[in-house]
Amino acid sequence: THEAIIDQQTFDLAQKIRSNVRRYPNGWGEAAPLTGLLYCADCGGKMYVHRTNNGKRVSQYTCSNYTKVPCGTLCPTQHRINESAVLTLVSDTLRAIAEYSRNDRTEFIHTVQETQVAQQSADISKKRRRLAAAQKRAGELEKLICKIYEDNALGKLPDARYKALDAQYAKEQDALEIEIAELEKAVTGYEQSQKSAEKFIALIDKYENFDTLTNTMLNEFVEKILVHERARKGSQDTTQEIEIYFNF
Known part of the structure; x- marks a missing residue:
C-alpha cells in the first residue's frame, strides 16, 4: 500500500x-x-x-x-424557492458566523459544541432506537424461518404455505439487513465524528468573505x-x- x-x-x-x-x-x-x-x-x-x-x-x-x-x-x-434567496441566506449566515467567531473565539467554540450535542442527541437517539428494533426483528425472523422449516419438515405446514411464508420472511430480512447496515454506519459516524468547533473555525478563516459562494x-x-x-x-x-x- x-x-x-x-x-x-x-x-x-x-x-x-x-x-x-x-x-x-x-x-x-x-x-x-x-x-x-x-x-x-x-x-x-x-x-x-x-x-x-x-x-x-x-x-x-x-x-x-x-x-x-x-x-x-x-x-x-x-x-418552490428561488436559488438566489437560499444563496443569500447562506452567505449572510456564514458572514454572521465568521464575525461572531472572530470577535469571541471562546464563546463561539462553546456555542458550537452545545449545538453539536443537541443535534446529535436528538438524531442519534432516534437512529439507535430504530437500530435496536430492527436488530430485534431480524432475530425474530431468523427464529420464524427456522420454525416454519421445521414445521414443514414434520408435515405440520403445507409446502405452498411454507413457500409463501419463506418468501415473505426472506424479503423482510433482506430489507432489514440493508437498513441495519445503514443505521450502524450512521451511528458509528456520529460516534467517530471528527467534526469540531476548531475545524469549523479553521474553515471559516480559510475564506476572506462569503459574497460569492x-x-x-x-x-x-x-x-x-x-x-x-x-x-x-x-x-x-x-x-x-x-x-x-x-x-x-
Missing part, C-alpha cells in the same frame, strides 16, 4: 461534489451550486432546480416528489438545507422557513 495522496476529508468532499453534479441542471447548461443540498422539509424528498417559464433566467427549486404521478400524492405542495464552499460548509412551504402558498409577499445544517 502507498501513502494517501490526499487526506480523507478532501476525498470525501470531492466525492460529495461529484455525486451532486447533474448535466444541464438548470436548462441553460450552467452548474446549479445547491444541487444535492436542498431537501423538502415535509416529505424529505430532494429538491431539483429548473428555470421559470416567464422567459427570465431565474433558477428555482421544487420538491421532486410533488410531480410524481399522481401529482401531489407523495408531497402536497412544490415548496462556489460549489466547493457550499459543500464544505453545508450538510443539507430543509425548505418549508411558504406561509401563504402561491404568494410572493410572504415568509418561508429555511433550515440550514452545517458540517460541524
Whole structure:
C-alpha cells in the first residue's frame, strides 16, 4: 500500500461534489451550486432546480416528489424557492458566523459544541432506537424461518404455505439487513465524528468573505438545507422557513 495522496476529508468532499453534479441542471447548461443540498422539509424528498417559464433566467427549486404521478400524492405542495434567496441566506449566515467567531473565539467554540450535542442527541437517539428494533426483528425472523422449516419438515405446514411464508420472511430480512447496515454506519459516524468547533473555525478563516459562494464552499460548509412551504402558498409577499445544517 502507498501513502494517501490526499487526506480523507478532501476525498470525501470531492466525492460529495461529484455525486451532486447533474448535466444541464438548470436548462441553460450552467452548474446549479445547491444541487444535492436542498431537501423538502415535509416529505424529505430532494429538491431539483429548473428555470421559470416567464422567459427570465431565474433558477428555482421544487420538491421532486410533488410531480410524481399522481401529482401531489407523495408531497402536497412544490415548496418552490428561488436559488438566489437560499444563496443569500447562506452567505449572510456564514458572514454572521465568521464575525461572531472572530470577535469571541471562546464563546463561539462553546456555542458550537452545545449545538453539536443537541443535534446529535436528538438524531442519534432516534437512529439507535430504530437500530435496536430492527436488530430485534431480524432475530425474530431468523427464529420464524427456522420454525416454519421445521414445521414443514414434520408435515405440520403445507409446502405452498411454507413457500409463501419463506418468501415473505426472506424479503423482510433482506430489507432489514440493508437498513441495519445503514443505521450502524450512521451511528458509528456520529460516534467517530471528527467534526469540531476548531475545524469549523479553521474553515471559516480559510475564506476572506462569503459574497460569492462556489460549489466547493457550499459543500464544505453545508450538510443539507430543509425548505418549508411558504406561509401563504402561491404568494410572493410572504415568509418561508429555511433550515440550514452545517458540517460541524
